[in-house]
Amino acid sequence: xxxxxxxxxxxxxxxxxxxxxxxxxxxxxxxxxxxxxxxxxxxxxxxxxxxxxxxxxxxxxxxxxxxxxxxxxxxxxxxxxxxxxxxxxxxxxxxxxxxxxxxxxxxxxxxxxxxxxxxxxxxxxxxxxxxxxxxxxxxxxxxxxxxxxxxxxxxxxxxxxxxxxxxxxxxxxxxxxxxxxxxxxxxxxxxxxxxxxxxxxxxxxxxxxxxxxxxxxxxxxxxxxxxxxxxxxxxxxxxxxxxxxxxxxxxxxxxxxxxxxxxxxxxxxxxxxxxxxxxxxxxxxxxxxxxxxxxxxxxxxxxxxxxxxxxxxxxxxxxxxxxxxxxxxxxxxxxxxxxxxxxxxxxxxxxxxxxxxxxxxxxxxxxxxxxxxxxxxxxxxxxxxxxxxxxxxxxxxxxxxxxxxxxxxxxxxxxxxxxxxxxxxxxxxxxxxxxxxxxxxxxxxxxxxxxxxxxxxxxxxxxxxxxxxxxxxxxxxxxxxxxxxxxxxxxxxxxxxxxxxx
Numbered sequence: 001x002x003x004x005x006x007x008x009x010x011x012x013x014x015x016x017x018x019x020x021x022x023x024x025x026x027x028x029x030x031x032x033x034x035x036x037x038x039x040x041x042x043x044x045x046x047x048x049x050x051x052x053x054x055x056x057x058x059x060x061x062x063x064x065x066x067x068x069x070x071x072x073x074x075x076x077x078x079x080x081x082x083x084x085x086x087x088x089x090x091x092x093x094x095x096x097x098x099x100x101x102x103x104x105x106x107x108x109x110x111x112x113x114x115x116x117x118x119x120x121x122x123x124x125x126x127x128x129x130x131x132x133x134x135x136x137x138x139x140x141x142x143x144x145x146x147x148x149x150x151x152x153x154x155x156x157x158x159x160x161x162x163x164x165x166x167x168x169x170x171x172x173x174x175x176x177x178x179x180x181x182x183x184x185x186x187x188x189x190x191x192x193x194x195x196x197x198x199x200x201x202x203x204x205x206x207x208x209x210x211x212x213x214x215x216x217x218x219x220x221x222x223x224x225x226x227x228x229x230x231x232x233x234x235x236x237x238x239x240x241x242x243x244x245x246x247x248x249x250x251x252x253x254x255x256x257x258x259x260x261x262x263x264x265x266x267x268x269x270x271x272x273x274x275x276x277x278x279x280x281x282x283x284x285x286x287x288x289x290x291x292x293x294x295x296x297x298x299x300x301x302x303x304x305x306x307x308x309x310x311x312x313x314x315x316x317x318x319x320x321x322x323x324x325x326x327x328x329x330x331x332x333x334x335x336x337x338x339x340x341x342x343x344x345x346x347x348x349x350x351x352x353x354x355x356x357x358x359x360x361x362x363x364x365x366x367x368x369x370x371x372x373x374x375x376x377x378x379x380x381x382x383x384x385x386x387x388x389x390x391x392x393x394x395x396x397x398x399x400x401x402x403x404x405x406x407x408x409x410x411x412x413x414x415x416x417x418x419x420x421x422x423x424x425x426x427x428x429x430x431x432x433x434x435x436x437x438x439x440x441x442x443x444x445x446x447x448x449x450x451x452x453x454x455x456x457x458x459x460x461x462x463x464x465x466x467x468x469x470x471x472x473x474x475x476x477x478x479x480x481x482x483x484x485x486x487x488x489x490x491x492x493x494x495x496x497x498x499x500x501x502x
Contacts, residue, residue: 007213014212015149023158024147026211029204031165033100034140036200038169040107041079041133042348043177043193044114045318046341048072049461050326051186059186061119065323065465070265072319073458075126077268080451082134084275085241087142087444089135092234096139096146096215097208103139104201106132111194115187125190138443143215145431145439153363156428160359163424164352169196171348178341219437265458272452276304279445289435292499296433299373299497300442302490303426304449306376309483310422311453312460313383313476314415317344319461320472321408324390328397328469330404343408350416358420372429373494377487379422384480386414387473394469432501 017024020031052068054060063071090099110128113121144162148155173193181189218231283289283297325331326340362369370378393407426446434442463472 010212029207033204035165035169039173039196042170043173046174047181069462070262074265077455078130080447083138083447084444086134091219103132103135108197114190146214159428167348167351174344182339307449308452312456315457330402346412375421379418380484382418387477
């Protein structure tokens with residue numbers, strides 16, 4: 001093992017590099033790792049709700065909208081919830097670098113399980129995908145933050161570039177996986193998503209030398225003996241967790257305990273709320289944190305709630321808005337009929353075009369740049385307006401007409417503008433506000449907000465057939481806009497809680 005000075009020199013060398021558009025070369029490694037992981041995730045997600053609701057004769061599972069929404073929300077919520085566990089495992093056991101590698105292997109195996117024509121293999125694949133994404137997603141972002149020294153002005157711009165990698169993967173995956181899934185075979189679409197993750201793993205292994213020592217080791221307390229004890233306790237905790245899940249799965253499969261997707265999804269909602277309350281109570285009131293860290297954690301709580309509400313609307317792109325695309329939108333352009341899943345490439349196109357503009361804009365504004373809470377408020381407002389413009393289209397669909405594609409394109413444009421105000425800014429803010437000795441865990445906390453948003457988005461999809469569309473879309477719009485107004489009022493108090501972090 002390298003000595004601490006060698007590790008520091010390696011990291012400083014990686015940070016000093018400017019060969020990737022003025023950023024460390026290691027950012028390119030993480031850029032492409034995340035790009036292929038997002039190819040896998042969004043390729044699978046692009047066809048998931050269609051696969052769940054398609055009839056058995058069409059190769060699907062034939063679920064009702066209510067059950068499909070529950071499964072979709074449960075899966076996407078658990079994907080981000082497991083980022084919390086993945087960050088904890090990285091901090092205590094593996095370090096971020098190994099966690100990313102193990103997570104990528106799990107993801108590839110999960111996608112290939114979905115290719116197997118058996119419902120049990122489908123659920124096993126979802127479990128592997130959840131665990132793999134939990135290990136990979138948050139820890140990649142944490143390593144990005146480590147590539148920049150404290151106070152490095154390139155950090156926000158670097159996260160915006162990293163965010164482009166996410167969206168390149170999200171752009172191309174629905175085009176390929178969506179076409180293969182809808183027009184050829186759902187299972188082959190999932191297999192193509194798995195090949196994408198394999199490509200990302202190969203790239204990660206070949207180019208990881210550019211990361212220096214970033215993410216190589218678990219977090220340290222400064223006491224080697226204490227670190228070993230913490231690692232042993234963490235390994236025991238993981239073992240107990242796996243055993244409990246195995247027992248529950250066995251009881252549910254054997255019929256000893258009655259379990260169904262809707263019941264599990266509802267229970268998850270309460271668990272997400274309980275986890276959030278416990279974690280933030282510990283961070284703000286009880287943990288061994290300094291006064292400055294407590295105040296910054298309170299600021300994180302404000303951003304956390306705002307993020308959850310934003311993603312509750314945004315993540316309907318893969319659920320209720322996908323059903324709207326399939327059932328209520330005319331999927332023809334110049335006489336060509338395209339798969340409904342292709343609409344999920346619209347947002348990434350806008351991000352790729354606009355992300356460099358936002359990266360430049362934040363730097364160009366200098367001292368006039370809005371604070372993180374200010375950007376979040378604007379993001380929520382835009383997310384609410386995105387659903388507000390769909391209300392007239394919803395009335396037309398209810399009356400029996402199919403609407404033109406530009407209704408959804410306009411919605412996705414507004415959502416993307418909101419996303420660029422909130423998501424990369426939130427990732428960057430977390431790396432600055434989080435206590436350094438719990439960086440991976442805190443990034444997992446951040447993705448917990450996305451988990452809650454995905455769960456709420458799945459709930460909205462489960463009401464697609466039971467609630468009038470104008471009411472569904474109108475409710476989302478009103479709630480998001482109201483949240484934006486409340487956050488705008490709280491901007492100054494939240495900035496004070498950030499204790500000088502810009």
